[in-house]
Amino acid sequence: MGEVMERKEGTARYETRGEVAVILLDNPPVNGMSAPVRKAMLEGLDRALADRNVKAIVLAGAGKVFSGGADIKEFNTPKMLEEPSLRTLITAFESSPKPTIAAMHATAMGGGLELPLGCHFRVAAKGTQVALPEVKIGLLPGAGGTQRLPRAIGLEPALNMIVSGASVPAEQLAPAGLFDELVEGDIVDGAVAFAKKVIAEKRPITVLRSRKVKHDNPEAFLQFARNSVKAVAKNYPAPLKCIDAVAASVDKPFDEGIAVERELFVDLMGGPESRALRHAFFAERAAARIPDVPEDTPRRKVEKVAVIGAGTMGGGIAMSFANAGYPVTVLEMKQEAIDRGFATIRKNYEGTVKKGRLTEAKMAERMALLKPTLNYADLAQADLIIEAVFEEMGVKEKVFRELDAVAKPGAILASNTSTLDLNHIAAITKRPQDVVGLHFFSPANVMKLLEVVRGQKTAKDVLATVMDVAKKIRKTAVVSGVCDGFIGNRMLKFYLGEANALVEEGASPQQIDRALEKFGMAMGPFRVADLAGNDIGWSIRKRRYAQYPDEKKLLIADAICELGRFGQKTGSGWYRYEPGRRDAIPDPVVDNIITETRKKLGITPRKVSDDEIIERCVYALVNEGARILEEGIAARASDIDMVYLTGYGFPVFRGGPMLYADMVGLVTVKRAMERYRDATGDKFWEPAPLIARLVSEGKSFN
Numbered sequence: 195m196g197e198v199m200e201r202k203e204g205t206a207r208y209e210t211r212g213e214v215a216v217i218l219l220d221n222p223p224v225n226g227m228s229a230p231v232r233k234a235m236l237e238g239l240d241r242a243l244a245d246r247n248v249k250a251i252v253l254a255g256a257g258k259v260f261s262g263g264a265d266i267k268e269f270n271t272p273k274m275l276e277e278p279s280l281r282t283l284i285t286a287f288e289s290s291p292k293p294t295i296a297a298m299h300a301t302a303m304g305g306g307l308e309l310p311l312g313c314h315f316r317v318a319a320k321g322t323q324v325a326l327p328e329v330k331i332g333l334l335p336g337a338g339g340t341q342r343l344p345r346a347i348g349l350e351p352a353l354n355m356i357v358s359g360a361s362v363p364a365e366q367l368a369p370a371g372l373f374d375e376l377v378e379g380d381i382v383d384g385a386v387a388f389a390k391k392v393i394a395e396k397r398p399i400t401v402l403r404s405r406k407v408k409h410d411n412p413e414a415f416l417q418f419a420r421n422s423v424k425a426v427a428k429n430y431p432a433p434l435k436c437i438d439a440v441a442a443s444v445d446k447p448f449d450e451g452i453a454v455e456r457e458l459f460v461d462l463m464g465g466p467e468s469r470a471l472r473h474a475f476f477a478e479r480a481a482a483r484i485p486d487v488p489e490d491t492p493r494r495k496v497e498k499v500a501v502i503g504a505g506t507m508g509g510g511i512a513m514s515f516a517n518a519g520y521p522v523t524v525l526e527m528k529q530e531a532i533d534r535g536f537a538t539i540r541k542n543y544e545g546t547v548k549k550g551r552l553t554e555a556k557m558a559e560r561m562a563l564l565k566p567t568l569n570y571a572d573l574a575q576a577d578l579i580i581e582a583v584f585e586e587m588g589v590k591e592k593v594f595r596e597l598d599a600v601a602k603p604g605a606i607l608a609s610n611t612s613t614l615d616l617n618h619i620a621a622i623t624k625r626p627q628d629v630v631g632l633h634f635f636s637p638a639n640v641m642k643l644l645e646v647v648r649g650q651k652t653a654k655d656v657l658a659t660v661m662d663v664a665k666k667i668r669k670t671a672v673v674s675g676v677c678d679g680f681i682g683n684r685m686l687k688f689y690l691g692e693a694n695a696l697v698e699e700g701a702s703p704q705q706i707d708r709a710l711e712k713f714g715m716a717m718g719p720f721r722v723a724d725l726a727g728n729d730i731g732w733s734i735r736k737r738r739y740a741q742y743p744d745e746k747k748l749l750i751a752d753a754i755c756e757l758g759r760f761g762q763k764t765g766s767g768w769y770r771y772e773p774g775r776r777d778a779i780p781d782p783v784v785d786n787i788i789t790e791t792r793k794k795l796g797i798t799p800r801k802v803s804d805d806e807i808i809e810r811c812v813y814a815l816v817n818e819g820a821r822i823l824e825e826g827i828a829a830r831a832s833d834i835d836m837v838y839l840t841g842y843g844f845p846v847f848r849g850g851p852m853l854y855a856d857m858v859g860l861v862t863v864k865r866a867m868e869r870y871r872d873a874t875g876d877k878f879w880e881p882a883p884l885i886a887r888l889v890s891e892g893k894s895f896n
């Protein structure tokens with residue numbers, strides 16, 4: 195080995211091995227191409243070019259991967275464009291008079307693939323995954339990827355990779371010509387050996403930019419691709435723009451194609467969908483961090499899990515843990531309840547097996563991880579115990595007293611309660627610091643969202659531990675303080691309140707569902723209610739009416755429930771349903787209830803516009819969200835957005851209610867709230883003090 199430069203964190207190292215210079219990306223964890231790394235790579239290249247003994251240059255990555263592409267810490271900052279930019283760097287490696295060889299291992303993504311596409315040769319370790327995933331954040335590869343990849347592997351496979359953003363193994367792309375060699379063993383050794391061959395054989399330098407894209411009938415293929423993508427991409431412009439960019443690689447000279455790519459990239463970058471998708475990407479990462487819980491907080495060991503209650507939620511929660519390989523003890527009071535619960539779990543898994551998404555063997559493995567019991571003593575070894583029994587304080591008190599008696603010291607005791615006071619539950623035990631809320635959403639084995647409810651006394655290491663566990667069971671965890679409904683349901687109450695008020699005022703449930711679905715909600719509020727069961731909300735409302743006599747009653751919803759119309763499960767609710775079908779059919783019985791209620795309230799129905807429906811329902815979320823933020827129930831606006839994106843079907847291309855309000859502009863949102871306050875006399879519409887303050891300071895939530 196020749197000279198070795200001393201290592202600097204977050205940069206690129208340079209060394210020589212005989213006639214081969216090696217530039218080694220070194221910016222853990224994924225060798226993101228930050229400004230200092232780009233600068234060090236260019237310095238490495240210049241040094242190699244200046245050294246008469248160097249005949250070829252290898253670009254490789256230190257550590258676990260070659261490169262994950264742009265450094266996400268630099269995203270949306272001027273640093274990302276600081277020279278040398280990625281494009282400058284690619285041009286430098288491409289126009290080098292000495293052969294440049296990219297040596298990829300494990301992962302080569304985004305810019306981490308675009309730079310190798312500018313090199314003269316490419317080698318990869320077996321099993322390397324390559325991708326241009328920009329479309330997933332509403333963008334397209336903006337450093338030549340859309341022009342060089344089709345030239346390297348052909349139009350169809352390149353278009354598929356760029357439009358889907360999917361990872362493809364190197365083995366699949368080597369025959370297409372992306373790699374000159376697949377390397378076994380150490381990637382740098384392999385690449386240096388390859389470089390020596392290039393030198394010895396005097397292989398000519400070739401660049402992708404001078405190649406032609408191969409395809410027999412590109413126009414027909416591109417038209418077909420456009421039609422198929424248009425049908426599925428609907429609210430997302432990026433996939434179609436990816437096609438436009440790739441099309442330019444076919445019918446334009448390279449430099450013109452690059453100009454088209456640039457223009458389309460800038461268009462997408464400035465559009466609302468990409469902003470929303472990038473926001474969601476960062477919001478998910480931000481939610482995992484709790485401001486006053488340091489990253490290096492020691493974690494408690496969680497190997498054995500227990501769930502109390504094998505009902506709707508307990509069963510789904512137990513499945514989530516079994517799916518991630520945790521052994522789970524499931525406790526019920528009676529054998530029949532165990533049998534019922536386990537039969538449901540089995541049926542659920544069998545359904546997945548039938549769909550071909552789970553093997554019989556995996557199902558057997560997961561079922562074997564689930565151990566039923568009727569005996570609290572069997573929970574003594576559990577590291578994490580999650581209670582999902584009936585939503586009654588008396589029952590929860592009993593359970594937590596039992597848990598306090600049997601659980602080992604340091605075990606985390608969690609409650610899945612949706613409406614009860616977690617601090618009260620914690621205080622039943624002698625270890626309130628070990629108690630936390632884990633609010634799963636139904637169906638718990640499917641829904642991504644997990645609200646982690648932080649009690650007054652919840653210990654920091656308990657929080658840090660459950661955030662890690664959430665990741666292991668593949669949930670998106672968001673921390674909420676204790677309040678009625680936590681983040682999600684507390685806001686939902688006002689959203690549903692507006693939907694109901696709008697029906698009283700003159701809209702139909704169908705119009706409201708349609709308007710909000712057009713806005714992008716996965717399902718309108720009344721169809722959701724029928725799916726989830728109207729009885730759940732009704733029982734919560736009845737309790738609230740008794741507790742808070744001033745609370746506004748949802749008269750139409752109550753009347754529907756009084757008829758036993760609990761939704762799909764009873765064949766009728768806000769709509770009626772044919773046996774065995776899920777289509778929501780408008781029902782004259784409901785129309786009658788609505789007409790009668792309006793009469794009772796002395797309301798003359800008026801025409802309600804779709805815009806008003808969207809504003810009132812969505813701004814209701816925003817106003818309550820602002821209060822939640824101000825009270826510190828949520829740590830950041832983006833946490834609230836994450837709750838709505840992952841738990842309530844809020845459209846990702848709008849980024850969540852808080853980002854949506856930012857994009858509309860808080861001044862406009864505030865004025866609309868004041869208009870509704872004046873028109874309805876409802877004091878809820880007084881804009882939250884936080885909104886007023888942000889408007890006066892010219893700021894936004896995010």
Ligand SMILES: NC(=O)c1ccc[n+]([C@@H]2O[C@H](COP(=O)([O-])OP(=O)(O)OC[C@H]3O[C@@H](n4cnc5c(N)ncnc54)[C@H](O)[C@@H]3O)[C@@H](O)[C@H]2O)c1
Nearest residue numbers: 503504505506507526527531582583584585610611612636
């Ligand atoms: N259903 C939802 O959509 C939903 C969503 C989030 C949270 N939650 C909460 O989850 C909890 C459970 O709700 P669910 O819908 O699964 O109810 P469920 O009625 O389907 O299940 C409750 C189960 O707990 C068992 N159980 C009752 N008392 C028990 C005890 N003392 N010991 C052991 N087992 C006992 C019952 O036999 C039953 O199987 C509630 O706190 C609820 O608020 C429900």
